[in-house]
């Protein structure tokens with residue numbers, strides 16, 4: 001078994017990755033590791049330490065201890081660490097970040113930039129929140145009483161963040177909790193520990209004290225055991241999960257046994273409504289970007305394109321022409337590729353099966369040949385379907401791949417009914433030149449966000465992002481909404497001495 005060395009040195013991607021607990025890089029307590037593979041080639045890149053329940057117990061203790069001082073650290077000191085970390089993270093674009101992102105998650109050139117620069121933005125926005133964690137003074141009926149409602153950090157937060165935008169989503173999982181004065185035990189995805197470690201590395205280099213952020217990758221086999229342990233641990237006071245609705249439901253069920261609050265940022269099946277008066281060229285560009293960025297592996301990806309019957313032919317023609325211009329392939333061989341491989345061969349097969357199931361049920365494939373290519377069978381060209389109905393799995397399930405289907409409508413009521421016929425509720429878009437009509441429909445779509453004349457893939461770190469329940473989960477990230485999730489209100493009342501009591 002390889003010895004796990006200090007994880008700060010990731011210049012050589014092949015170096016093993018260590019756990020980071022209480023400010024110390026270390027092997028797991030049983031020295032176990034798991035392989036992390038390059039999804040494009042299928043080859044092992046390095047071994048990663050696999051945290052055990054004992055490691056989680058130590059990390060939770062460390063985070064609990066660190067909470068005592070971190071929660072009392074002044075806002076300017078907290079802010080400075082995040083501002084420094086933003087600059088440090090940006091510098092990684094010139095060192096190891098491109099290689100790590102390209103190797104671990106098949107990130108294209110543009111996706112690498114999104115991961116680094118948008119994440120620096122998350123750090124800076126979080127830094128700005130430090131002085132906005134405010135309470136209120138509430139008028140009291142009781143004579144002479146002063147009532148304060150303070151906002152206090154919660155304590156130890158257990159965070160789980162995924163591989164698909166590994167740097168952004170790791171920052172999002174930990175930045176707001178930490179700036180609020182909480183401490184964090186982070187479980188990164190088993191597919192992208194080094195990408196996610198960039199966040200830990202930047203914050204540590206910026207001076208984040210030991211114990212405030214602990215990093216515990218775990219093998220997929222151990223994931224259920226350590227996750228259940230951490231979710232139910234009495235010193236973990238909040239759970240912050242970004243991942244699939246399948247695992248979200250498991251985590252929520254564990255949390256409810258101890259009535260623990262969770263933030264669950266889960267999947268999506270975003271609809272785009274293209275009304276008869278839409279600017280079709282704009283709508284096409286937006287659907288292509290929204291459906292196919294990162295090969296469709298974004299929670300906000302456009303998966304359902306609901307187009308007015310009167311313009312559907314023109315829309316399809318333009319969409320197919322535009323999609324035909326995109327380059328699909330191995331980003332390791334060709335840096336101009338827009339659609340690279342999916343994150344595992346199993347994921348590619350799953351997406352292909354969803355499309356095949358629809359075709360077998362009578363749907364028509366407008367583009368795509370159902371082939372999976374590449375050295376590790378992860379590359380799929382864009383696939384566009386029409387004639388999908390609710391008997392088909394792809395109608396309901398998040399595909400998380402480079403595919404979408406087109407549905408047609410006649411009236412605005414039909415468009416809304418189609419858009420809302422989903423368990424998911426993360427985001428949506430409406431295209432129309434009539435802004436008032438578009439606003440009216442935007443209000444009726446059941447989604448945490450609905451964009452008028454813009455893509456479903458749109459997020460800024462000030463916004464209260466999240467679903468409105470169902471399979472997209474609950475709780476909001478971003479700006480003050482994030483502060484509300486990761487702080488508690490505390491009522492502190494001050495009575496006047498000599499108060500009179502009824503008995």
Ligand code: NAD
Pocket residue numbers: 160161162163164165169188189190219220223224225227228242243244245246247248250265266267268298299300398400426466472
């Ligand atoms: P996932 O739910 O498959 O995996 C999440 C984590 O759960 C992994 O680390 C895995 O080890 C662990 N896990 C697997 N089985 C488990 C079990 N039985 N018990 C406990 N833990 C278990 O999700 P993923 O592949 O990491 O991420 C992709 C998903 O994340 C997509 O559905 C996507 O839409 C969603 N996502 C949502 C947002 C958002 O903001 N809403 C953002 C990005 C991604």
